[in-house]
Amino acid sequence: MAPGIxxxxxxxxxxxxxxxxxxxxxxxxxxxxxxxxxxQETIWRRPIRQSADVLGAVPGNVHTEGDIExxxxxxxxxxxxxxxxxxxxxxGAGPYTYVFTPNALAxxxxxxxxxxxxxxxxxxxxxxxxxxxxxxxxxxxxKFNVSCIGRDEAVQAAPTPTWPTSTPYGAGSYDIQxxxxxSVYDCDGFEFTVEHNAEPQFRLKGGGQRGAQFxxxxxxxxxxxxxxxxxxxxxxxxxxxxxxxAITLEMEKSASESITLNLPxxxxxxxxxAIGGQGDLVRASTEYMGVMDATGKSYELTVVTxxxxxxx
Amino acid sequence: xxxTVNYPNLPKGAEVQIGxxxxxKNGEEVELTDRQQVDFLAVHNKKVxxxxxxxxxxxxxxxxxxxxxKAGEAATGDLPDTGDEQxxxxx
Numbered sequence: 001m002a003p004g005i006x007x008x009x010x011x012x013x014x015x016x017x018x019x020x021x022x023x024x025x026x027x028x029x030x031x032x033x034x035x036x037x038x039x040q041e042t043i044w045r046r047p048i049r050q051s052a053d054v055l056g057a058v059p060g061n062v063h064t065e066g067d068i069e070x071x072x073x074x075x076x077x078x079x080x081x082x083x084x085x086x087x088x089x090x091x092g093a094g095p096y097t098y099v100f101t102p103n104a105l106a107x108x109x110x111x112x113x114x115x116x117x118x119x120x121x122x123x124x125x126x127x128x129x130x131x132x133x134x135x136x137x138x139x140x141x142x143k144f145n146v147s148c149i150g151r152d153e154a155v156q157a158a159p160t161p162t163w164p165t166s167t168p169y170g171a172g173s174y175d176i177q178x179x180x181x182x183s184v185y186d187c188d189g190f191e192f193t194v195e196h197n198a199e200p201q202f203r204l205k206g207g208g209q210r211g212a213q214f215x216x217x218x219x220x221x222x223x224x225x226x227x228x229x230x231x232x233x234x235x236x237x238x239x240x241x242x243x244x245x246a247i248t249l250e251m252e253k254s255a256s257e258s259i260t261l262n263l264p265x266x267x268x269x270x271x272x273x274a275i276g277g278q279g280d281l282v283r284a285s286t287e288y289m290g291v292m293d294a295t296g297k298s299y300e301l302t303v304v305t306x307x308x309x310x311x312x
Numbered sequence: 313x314x315x316t317v318n319y320p321n322l323p324k325g326a327e328v329q330i331g332x333x334x335x336x337k338n339g340e341e342v343e344l345t346d347r348q349q350v351d352f353l354a355v356h357n358k359k360v361x362x363x364x365x366x367x368x369x370x371x372x373x374x375x376x377x378x379x380x381x382k383a384g385e386a387a388t389g390d391l392p393d394t395g396d397e398q399x400x401x402x403x
Contacts, residue, residue: 026321026369094323160356160363162317162328162370165335306323 004119009034010161011068012115013079015309019111019214020127020151028161029068029076032143036066036116036125038153040210063200063212064125064150071168072135072144074257075307080146083112084130085196085217086301088311095256096308100301102194106216110311114148115159122158127151129215131198135249135261136191142169142251142259149198152211169251169259178226180246180262186229190249192261194299195221222290222298224249224263230273230284239271239286247288260302264293313349313360313374316341320369331355349376353384 011034012025041060049055070076078098082088085108086100114125128150136143176187197218205213224247238245244265252258266288273284290298317328317336324339332352336342344352344360352360359381364370376384 026319160330160358160367160370162319162330162336165327165329306326308321308323310320 001120006033008117008119010115010117010159012159012161014113014115015079015082016111016113016126019108020211022124022126022154022156023113024157025113025115025159025161027076027079028159028163029070029079030073030163031068031070034066034068034116036064036068036114036123036148036150038062038064059210061200061202061212062152062210063202063215064128064153065131065148065200067145067147069143069145072142072251072259073164073166073168074253074259074303074305075164075166077144077259078303078305078307078309079112080130080133080144081301081303082110082309082311083108083128084133084194085220090309090311092304094308095304095306098303098305098309100303101297102220102222102299104220107214108217111151111215112148114150115156117158120158122156123153124156125150125153127212127215129198129217130196131215131217132193132195134191134193135259137189140171142173149200149215151200151213151215166257167253169253173251173253175248175250175252176226177248177250178228178245180248180264184228186231187226189227190225192224192249193222197221220298222263223269224261224266224288224290226286226288228284228286230282235268235284235286236271236273239268242267244291256304256306258302258304260300262300262302263288263290264295264297264300265291267291313344313372313376314341315344315360315364315373316371318369318371333360346377346380349380350383353381359384 011031012028014023014026040062043058043060045055087103089099091097108129112128114128116123128148131147131149133146178184198215200212203213244267246264247266249261269289270287292298322338326338327335332355333348359376361372364372
């Protein structure tokens, strides 16, 4: 096959009925980059037998991992949020409202099959879960990045994609509320990150099966950061006092398409004000730690979309 | 040749885009023109009916016309030769 460029790439996902059993993609994701790899922990033999060289290789455990970077397309990111560690409450009859809140489960409730086509060659990743995800702003456009961990990989039939026609969130879509219900207009960037700290788990198996038996989640970390104009000590003082605030980052295109990121109890972890140069605006960089509220959640994501995903 | 996209996760009338064909509404049957059949072959290097064979959500009725197959092959023939196809001694 001739050399190819990334432009011909395809990435598709499908929710698995049985975790680890491949399902051909039903949703194709326009993406900016991906780095999914097949990671095998080969054991290189070095017994002592009058030689200083490697004597051979023993098959080790395998799993898959990597990142996917994309525009935050409401109908597409939904699938990745479902494959993270979430309780999901779906309401409505179209458009649908999906509310995601964290839980403490060790094993994901839903996993994905992720299919990539690189220069015409098909890779089918199975048992994929989302270990962490980030919403961020890049040049005014909302981006969504995920880090995935999966159980195994095998070649699959080449899919023929049908692409969504949804568009990303840009200027004029944002409502930054610090604290919640108070819109601010001095913020030009934020990052909202959730880490579930997933790890592949290996068990002794036969039949040449080397893939992870399952993927477990670890501790949750929820952080957010903002870049704002600096004009008073008020927030700096709340940082020093470890005062908690609820913050909400809302992106809306219409009543039937929106994303809301909410930290009900956000405590400032750092607050930095610097004078960078004569011509530079004086700005404040704030990092928040999401802390569990009285109802047991450290964050809440609300996604409104016409995409109808069957959750059971 | 007719094509119908019927994704249960999309509302009726929502559009999906298929390379070489263009935008198609979910739940609606479309008649593919000769030009769309040729363009599809050029983009995917497969005929429409072969590309969606076995698909749960995209149904194709009919076959790509032979003259469209030839036209599509001519279009894909414009692609550079692959290394596999080089004859011995060619640089």
